[in-house]
Amino acid sequence: MKAHTIAESLVMPATKILVKHVIGEEAVAKLESVSLSNNTVQRRIEEMSSDIADQVIAGVRASKFALCTKVLPPKLLSSLNRVMKIVNFVKTSALNTRLFKLLCEDFGSDHICLLYHTEVRWLSSGNTMRRLFELRDELLVFFMEKKHDFHKDLEDEKFISRLAYLSDIFGALNHLNLSFQGPNCSVSDFILKLGAFVWKLDLWIKNVERKCYGLFELLTTLKSEPNDQFSQEIVHHLSLLKTELMYYFPDVTRCAYIAHTFSVDPADLPVGTGEQEGLIDIQADETAKMKHKECSPMDLWVSMASSYLTLARHAVPQLLIFSSTWECEQGLAMMTIKSKSRNSLAAPGHDF
Incomplete structure (x- = not known):
């Protein structure tokens, strides 16, 4: 150096x-x-x-999406905390980890270990719960042999139902989060995907109210359907989740023409700002239509900025916004940092 x-x-x-x-x-x-x-x-x-x-x-x-875990009703939150205690009991002990691995191998299980949960990788909780759900029978035998109280949770149908639901809903959030990651993901893409997810939440609420649970993959594998009390619990959580998302991500689609320049009605734009007239002009521009098909939204608006300054002045700042923490996390992953906080981002020896 x-x-x-x-x-x-x-x-x-x-x-x-x-x-x-x-x-x-x-x-x-x-x-x-x-x-x-x-x-x-x-x-x-x-x-x-x-x-x-x-x-x-x-x-x-403090990521806004991490706040989704904060809206869990008391019983679901209690189940989530219980899951983490079960995982930690096995994973924080080298002996327990080896013994559980041997038990899974004897059972011929698809997996031989639990997944570790970290506070920073909050979405890991979804993978953690799904793996625990898939290994619940092996864990039951493990805790019964150890005569540990955790076996009571794994024999409790209500706990297993909540575990299945939490695995499913966090899996949906995992899928949504992954769709925001990667280069060239703009805030307009973010808004559209988030809007679609909120729409799905409305649909799921209606389905659960009608006792339709087909959208929850693991929950439907259980022998008994959720009772009325648990159904209300699910509806309550989905409603809270929607409210939380709408609070932290309010409707910012004022510049809807950023990504859908030629499908937005000029009449939907604010009057007196020049945006209506500008949108009419660009929609009649054949060169702009060709560039729209060939270029990304950012390249389009940068190249058309001199011709359509009023529209570009609103569009370009929106496109410059980071839609997620993905870029930060990529940069952090390449840094060599010696600190306790950095160590908490990874747990060598555990799979994620």
């Missing part, structure tokens, strides 16, 4: 000359106490990097 000597060899001498002429000799003397050695500069760089990493991690933990 190249030594951090530029501050000592270039920046400090230049600063002394500047301070001498602007402030005086006494100020120059004070600069002598400032340490700019290679070790000092390197340590400060590492401290700043660690602080930046901590801020990014805190941002990921």
Whole structure:
């Protein structure tokens, strides 16, 4: 690694000359106490990097989608916490992990281990619960042999029903979250996908109210259907989830023409802003139609900015918004950070 000597060899001498002429000799003397050695500069760089990493991690933990887990009704939340305790009991003990693996191998199970849950990777809770649901019979035998109270949960039909439902709903959120990841995903794509998910929530609520549970893959594999009380619990949770999403992601489709330039009715745009007239002009522009088919929304509006300034002034800032934390997480994954917070992002030896 190249030594951090530029501050000592270039920046400090230049600063002394500047301070001498602007402030005086006494100020120059004070600069002598400032340490700019290679070790000092390197340590400060590492401290700043660690602080930046901590801020990014805190941002990921406070992700608006993570708040979806905060709207769980008490009984569902209790089941979720119980699941994590079961997983931690097995995964945090090397002996329990080995014993459970041997038991699964003896049973000829499709899986031989549970999945670990981390606070940062909040969506891992969906995968964690699904794996536990799939290995519930093996876990029941494991805890009965150990004479642990967890076997009572796994024998409780209500707990298993809630586990199945939580696995299904978090699986749907997993799928939604993955659709936001990757390059060239704009906020307009985000809005459309989120709107579709909210629409699905309305549909699911109506289906559950009619005692139709076909949309929940694991829940429908159980012998008994949810009773009225659990059905109301599901409806309540789905309603809370919709309210939470609409609160944190309000309707921002004012610039609907960003991605669907030639299908939006100009009359739907605000009057007096010039957007209606501009949209009519661009919809009549054959060159713009060709570019719309060939280019991404960003490339289209950047190339047409000089011709349709009013529309571009609204469209380009919307397209520059990060639609998810994916870009941040990709950058963080490439960083070498030595801190307790960074360590919590990964758990060597566990599969996710």
